[in-house]
Amino acid sequence: MTDELTDKLAIDFCGLRFSSPVVLLSGCVGFGEEYTRVAGFSNRDVGAICLKGTTGAPRLGNPPHRVYETPAGMLNAIGLQNPGVDRVVDEILPTLDFDETRFIANVSGSTLEEYEAVTRRFNDSPIDAIEINISCPNVKEGGVAFGNDPDMSARVVETCRAVTDKPLITKLSPNQTDIAENARRCIEAGSDAFAVINTLMGMAIDIDNRTPVIGNNQGGLSGPAIKPIALLKVHQVAQVCRAHAIPIIGQGGVTTPEDAIEFLIAGASAVGVGTALFYDPLICRRINQGILDYLDQHGLNSVAQLTDTLVLNGATAC
Amino acid sequence: MTTAKPHRGTIHLEDAEILTHEAHPGGQYILRVHSPECAHRAAPGSFAHLTCDPLLPMRRPLSIMRTDPEAGWVEFLYKVVGEGTRLLSRRQTGESISVMGPIGQPFRPRPERPRPLLLGGGVGIPPMVFLADALRREPACKPLVMMGSEVPFPFTSRPSQILVPGIPDGVIAAMPLLEDWSVPSRLCSRQDFPGCYQGYITDLARDWLSALNTQHLQEVEIFACGPHPMLEAVAKLARDYDLPCQVSLEEFMACAVGGCAGCTVQVETDQGPAMKRVCVDGPVFDARAVFP
Numbered sequence: 001m002t003d004e005l006t007d008k009l010a011i012d013f014c015g016l017r018f019s020s021p022v023v024l025l026s027g028c029v030g031f032g033e034e035y036t037r038v039a040g041f042s043n044r045d046v047g048a049i050c051l052k053g054t055t056g057a058p059r060l061g062n063p064p065h066r067v068y069e070t071p072a073g074m075l076n077a078i079g080l081q082n083p084g085v086d087r088v089v090d091e092i093l094p095t096l097d098f099d100e101t102r103f104i105a106n107v108s109g110s111t112l113e114e115y116e117a118v119t120r121r122f123n124d125s126p127i128d129a130i131e132i133n134i135s136c137p138n139v140k141e142g143g144v145a146f147g148n149d150p151d152m153s154a155r156v157v158e159t160c161r162a163v164t165d166k167p168l169i170t171k172l173s174p175n176q177t178d179i180a181e182n183a184r185r186c187i188e189a190g191s192d193a194f195a196v197i198n199t200l201m202g203m204a205i206d207i208d209n210r211t212p213v214i215g216n217n218q219g220g221l222s223g224p225a226i227k228p229i230a231l232l233k234v235h236q237v238a239q240v241c242r243a244h245a246i247p248i249i250g251q252g253g254v255t256t257p258e259d260a261i262e263f264l265i266a267g268a269s270a271v272g273v274g275t276a277l278f279y280d281p282l283i284c285r286r287i288n289q290g291i292l293d294y295l296d297q298h299g300l301n302s303v304a305q306l307t308d309t310l311v312l313n314g315a316t317a318c
Numbered sequence: 319m320t321t322a323k324p325h326r327g328t329i330h331l332e333d334a335e336i337l338t339h340e341a342h343p344g345g346q347y348i349l350r351v352h353s354p355e356c357a358h359r360a361a362p363g364s365f366a367h368l369t370c371d372p373l374l375p376m377r378r379p380l381s382i383m384r385t386d387p388e389a390g391w392v393e394f395l396y397k398v399v400g401e402g403t404r405l406l407s408r409r410q411t412g413e414s415i416s417v418m419g420p421i422g423q424p425f426r427p428r429p430e431r432p433r434p435l436l437l438g439g440g441v442g443i444p445p446m447v448f449l450a451d452a453l454r455r456e457p458a459c460k461p462l463v464m465m466g467s468e469v470p471f472p473f474t475s476r477p478s479q480i481l482v483p484g485i486p487d488g489v490i491a492a493m494p495l496l497e498d499w500s501v502p503s504r505l506c507s508r509q510d511f512p513g514c515y516q517g518y519i520t521d522l523a524r525d526w527l528s529a530l531n532t533q534h535l536q537e538v539e540i541f542a543c544g545p546h547p548m549l550e551a552v553a554k555l556a557r558d559y560d561l562p563c564q565v566s567l568e569e570f571m572a573c574a575v576g577g578c579a580g581c582t583v584q585v586e587t588d589q590g591p592a593m594k595r596v597c598v599d600g601p602v603f604d605a606r607a608v609f610p
Contacts, residue, residue, distance in 0.1 A: 027578060027579075028573065028577055028578055029577045030576055030577045030578075030579070033323065033325070033326075034573070034575050034576040034577035034598075035573075035575055035577055036323065036325070036326045036327070037325050037326065037327070037328050037329045037575045037576070037598070038327075038329045038330075038331060038418070038575060039327040039328075039329065039330045039331065039355075040327075040331065052579070060584070060591065060592070060593050061579065061582065061593055063584075064569055064570075064581075064582065064583065065569070065570045066570070066579070066580045066581070066582065067570050067571070067572045067578065067580035067581070068570055069374065069375060069376045069401075069402070072375060073375060074375060074376055074572060076572070076578070076580055078578070078579050078580060081579050081582065081593055223375045224375065255375075275375060275572075276375075277573065277577070278375070278376055278377065278572045278573045278574075278578070279369065279374075279375055279376065279377060280416075281331060281418070281575070282331065
């Protein structure tokens, strides 16, 4: 990709330069090196990579099965398997090439104290930004239990904000009544940006055994099946963010350049890709190219000109 | 930072033309695709991640049965077990599918154990054929292959011309391809298939092991792929005879490159229990780690 093309795709995200609006999502790409196994894949093709959710102590995660294909999507319940923040910071971050892309930590915890400790540890590391995971549906404590309650969400953000100067991105759950109100509270608590949305809770059943297919019984639904929901949530959160110039990573079922463009129009500054990588590991290049083609066709000079350009029909609010 | 990263670029994406696609009884299919990078780099135990249909959001992992690096083809044996493999079975010769591979840690035979015993059950047969093909090229190696299936085997068996001491009389059915390679094989099933051992593959394996003298027994290493209960029984067999044993596992899989941790299995390590990814930490594991 030439420098000229990169400049057109580049965005400013909380003061960080992303060379592309495409962001690889937490939980899909391990700790940043896994997809480079695929010949032709490059971390340079994306603006940022969100690393696997990290907790204070190591976690083994959930029992198998952890993933299962469903119509136009998949369920997962990994359960935040990770080696703990000390190993991530001491052993994994030094192996990453920060010249290739931006790396974003994903912080999770069962208690406010754990969120605080993990964020503090990442603050003292080369990581570019910190994503607060208050929306993981696959752990018994913390995660979505915090994310579905605006008061608790705000407390988690406030706690993390107090111990880091790095850009703080709050990953919002779609499994709640009023995502916009939650976003409002998180902004007040110090969130610099949002990732919208995490997975939706779901289930699949093995009718021969009459048991859930997923070892954790329930899982998070991702993939094209959730894209319309994600788009609406991005649009709703964007209403809140606009006055504060708070950027959004729009995510949920992005599979084509057109999907990415929809999210940008809905209000996202960047677009997350996850499940689609599993089918097409080189999809980020295609999305970059598709966005560039769209910009050219519409006489636009940068991705930023596309963000939050949705024209609603009539006066109907949603 | 310019640290060497040897894992990079080891898995290849290829638009692979379907060269042949044979249907066999029991919903089994043998699929041969033109996939030269995968053919060149695959090792016994490797698998590939295939697109079955553009409408499905996930690929399917299939074990590699044979390769021809010169001709550039890779062959898979699979059984229709769900929507993905059902749609894959409809793909026609001449069509193109995306093949991502080779993936995974292969079998690593110990040279000091030149009497490898290869046990393949059902769709666990393919990696055993691939391994036999590699081992027959080792001059001092004398592999023996046993295969089990409860549906008709995806080939027409023929009476073996290779005598194997310790195998019960009448158990003569063999895989023709392996016979052609001069690799002895025997077939097992609880169905009434002619020439087959009527019972579990582990029982036939036990018969053969029991007939070995002490020196020969110490030259055995077991390799196995098949259903979980079979692998558990194989691991017990290996323990009973104090033999090293490598098993190839399968699990539902999303990314197949180690990114999602969706395909993990719990193993015992020196540091205690750990969750290992079947895709890149496996699919081949030490049986003692999986079945402690």
